[in-house]
Amino acid sequence: MKAILCKAFGPPESLVVEDLPEPVPGPGEVVVAVSAAALNFFDTLIIQGRYQYRPELPFSPGGELAGTVAVLGPDVTDWAVGERVMAYVGWGAGRERVVVKVQDLIRLPEALSDERAAGLTVTYGTSLHALQDRARLAPGETLAVLGAAGGAGLSAVELGRLMGARVIACASSADKLELALAHGADDTLDYGATDLKDGLRRLTGGRGVDVIYDPVGGALTEAALRAMAWEGRFLVVGFAGGNIPKLPLNLVLLKGCDVLGVFWGAFREREPAHHRANMARLVAWAAEGKLSAHVHAVYPLERTAEALDVIARREARGKVIVKP
Known part of the structure; x- marks a missing residue:
């Protein structure tokens, strides 16, 4: 059985492909023959030992998969x-x-x-949990999505539109914004060329944004918070920009707004029934064509390092898939 392995923490180029013994399922387990595995931004961190979880070496990156049941546990x-x-x-x-x-x-x-199913769990699962369970996004509200062309961002754009919100896609270039428009955004804002706070306030007629979805962090976070509407909800999803921001809490006070953490992994562990209900909803929507589950590219297992570099450079437009 071939596997891509992290044998020592380091950059994607340090990964190796090796043959391993066939796995054997225990009680309550099955062996799945993997036909597609999805990579995420956290995979670029976990192989360097920079993520909140540090697997025992050696391990394979890739948290999501799709395939067929091959062997049943006893x-x-x-x-x-x-x-x-x-x-x-x-x-x-x-x-x-x-x-x-x-x-x-x-x-x-x-x-x-x-391929579409493999990349559905983390991004869409996170975004549905964020928008539905944490922000209680309502039809007619305004949702601003930062990093709108990435895997998490695109999923939030699609789900926000499906939930009846007006979606403002925010990204750093025109081509990224074109992708967000193709996936259901109502308006766009290029924060590589326009001040984010001023742009969001202009697009909302000075009222501000009801819900902000932020998987980027860095300097964008405070700028977006300053464009929040009264009693808005700010979703802290991640820090793909690399820097964890510090917020002036007077802004939270003055806007009467909520800053909400979105820790999908802990939600999945603490509320498994709720998580499974969310996933059933997402699978049904994707099968019906209501969600694109857009795939940026598919790589053979041997080119996993190249696939991870695409994610690390923030060039991915949707999910990056590897196929054993």
Whole structure:
């Protein structure tokens, strides 16, 4: 069985492809034959030992996968060999076969391809949890999405539109904004050429934004917060820009707004039934064509380092997939 391995923390170029023994499932587990594994920004950190989780070496990057059930554990009765599934495993998906706990499996309809399904869990799961569960986004409200052309950003644009919001896509170039428009954004703002605070206030007629979705961090965070509407909700999703900002809390006071943390991984562990309901909703929407689950590119397993470099350079427009 081939696997891409991180044997020592370092850059993507330090990853190697090796043959490993076939995995054996234990009680409550199955082996999934992986047909597509999705990479995320956190994979660029986890292989360097810079993420909040540090897996025991060696390990494979890749937290999301889609494939077919290949082997059943000794007590597994609710699943059958050959069933198409998707799963989130944290790390370890970058290999031909992976052991997965049955509670982490989601059945896939025929209308949803493995490549699209593999990249659905983290970005769309995070965005649905953020917009639905944390911000309580309502139809008619204004949603501003920072980093709108990345995997997380595009998912927030699509879900915001599907939930009835007016979506302002914010990104650093015209080509990124064109992609966001193609995925349902109502308005765009190029913060590489325009001041973010002034631009958001102009697009909202001075009222401000009801909900801000921020997976970028850095200097953009305070600028966006200054454009927030009264009793708005600011979603802290991540720090793809590299810097964790410090906010002047007087802004929160003056705007009567909420700053809400979005820790999808902890939500998934603490509220598994809620998470599974969210995933069932996302899979149905994707199968019906209501969500694009847009794939930026598909790479063979041997080119995982190249795929991770694309994510690290923030060049990905949607999900980056590797295929064993």
